[in-house]
Amino acid sequence: MEDKNRAPRxxxxxxxxxxxxxxxxxxxxxxxxxxxxxxxxxxxxxEFGWSIPMDSGTIGEDDGFSGFGLEGAPGPSEAVxxxxxxxxxxxxxxxxxxxxxxxSSSSSEEPPPEADEKPAETANKSTKKGQKRSRQPRFAxxxxxxxxxxxxGYRWRKYGQKAVKNSPFPRSYYRCTNSKCTVKKRVERSSxxxxxxxxxxxxxxxxxTVSFPRGSxxxxxxxxxxxxxxxxxxxxxxxxxxxxxxxxxxxxxxLQTPRGQHQPSLPxxxxxxxxxxxxxxxxxxxxxxxx
DNA sequence: CGGGTTTGACCTGCGC
DNA sequence: GCGCAGGTCAAACCCG
Numbered sequence: 615m616e617d618k619n620r621a622p623r624x625x626x627x628x629x630x631x632x633x634x635x636x637x638x639x640x641x642x643x644x645x646x647x648x649x650x651x652x653x654x655x656x657x658x659x660x661e662f663g664w665s666i667p668m669d670s671g672t673i674g675e676d677d678g679f680s681g682f683g684l685e686g687a688p689g690p691s692e693a694v695x696x697x698x699x700x701x702x703x704x705x706x707x708x709x710x711x712x713x714x715x716x717x718s719s720s721s722s723e724e725p726p727p728e729a730d731e732k733p734a735e736t737a738n739k740s741t742k743k744g745q746k747r748s749r750q751p752r753f754a755x756x757x758x759x760x761x762x763x764x765x766x767g768y769r770w771r772k773y774g775q776k777a778v779k780n781s782p783f784p785r786s787y788y789r790c791t792n793s794k795c796t797v798k799k800r801v802e803r804s805s806x807x808x809x810x811x812x813x814x815x816x817x818x819x820x821x822x823t824v825s826f827p828r829g830s831x832x833x834x835x836x837x838x839x840x841x842x843x844x845x846x847x848x849x850x851x852x853x854x855x856x857x858x859x860x861x862x863x864x865x866x867x868x869l870q871t872p873r874g875q876h877q878p879s880l881p882x883x884x885x886x887x888x889x890x891x892x893x894x895x896x897x898x899x900x901x902x903x904x905x
Numbered sequence: 906c907g908g909g910t911t912t913g914a915c916c917t918g919c920g921c
Numbered sequence: 922g923c924g925c926a927g928g929t930c931a932a933a934c935c936c937g
Contacts, residue, residue, distance in 0.1 A: 772910055774929055787928070
């Protein structure tokens with residue numbers, strides 16, 4: 615699960631919030647703002663009140679995750695979207711929250727953006743204590759693929775791997791190789807359907823992609839998703855049910871994807887509806903689609 | 906040699 | 922208070 619337990623490292627503590635795939639319509643005027651003005655961005659996210667819960671921990675352990683989730687910058691909780699078939703009638707909020715992920719702690723009191731006041735040199739250990747790690751916005755999506763680490767246009771360095779409870783598949787932890795970028799992502803396979811890769815992004819890139827392979831559906835979808843998300847913060851603040859229903863569409867599409875083909879459940883791309891329709895149409899009012 | 910991966914140890918919060 | 926589980930660190934290792 616996401617660990618709010620650990621205090622952020624010097625870089626993490628800066629609270630660089632934001633979304634992956636910055637520059638794809640995140641609303642940030644400049645990528646530089648992300649690396650240099652994280653704090654500012656945090657407030658922006660908070661202002662929007664993005665709080666569609668998404669519990670990364672639940673994703674892997676609940677097997678039920680079949681969509682993506684969003685979390686407000688120092689968002690209180692995350693939750694996951696239930697599988698279309700088994701939980702379509704349950705509101706997101708009712709989903710089991712995992713071991714305190716952000717759910718319990720962050721909801722009680724938000725880690726103030728100032729949480730990074732500690733000197734960098736002591737950040738390593740000392741900041742781990744007494745301070746809750748500031749949580750960054752996250753989103754996750756499922757991809758039916760035999761490849762664990764899907765290409766998304768950025769370069770990642772693996773920094774850890776852990777076995778996940780109730781899952782035969784380990785979870786891998788990656789960090790963006792850009793030293794100024796604090797974006798992280800977790801990759802794991804669904805224990806229910808090994809062919810599905812669950813990717814969870816945390817944070818926002820403060821730089822452009824290293825490369826963005828045209829042929830990579832995953833990359834394009836990821837970017838599209840980022841666009842989508844970035845464009846409609848207010849719309850993302852949806853009632854659980856509505857949100858879930860929207861996700862179900864993407865998930866359904868996803869599962870129809872032939873094995874081996876990267877096809878994340880990104881609404882904007884997976885929906886059978888014309889571009890910018892489907893989920894986008896549900897979540898983004900016409901007035902906001904002026905792109 | 907630089908950059909990425911592997912992997913065991915460590916840290917922390919939560920639940921019992 | 923203790924054990925568990927998730928997340929991260931960092932040394933060792935691998936590879937081009």
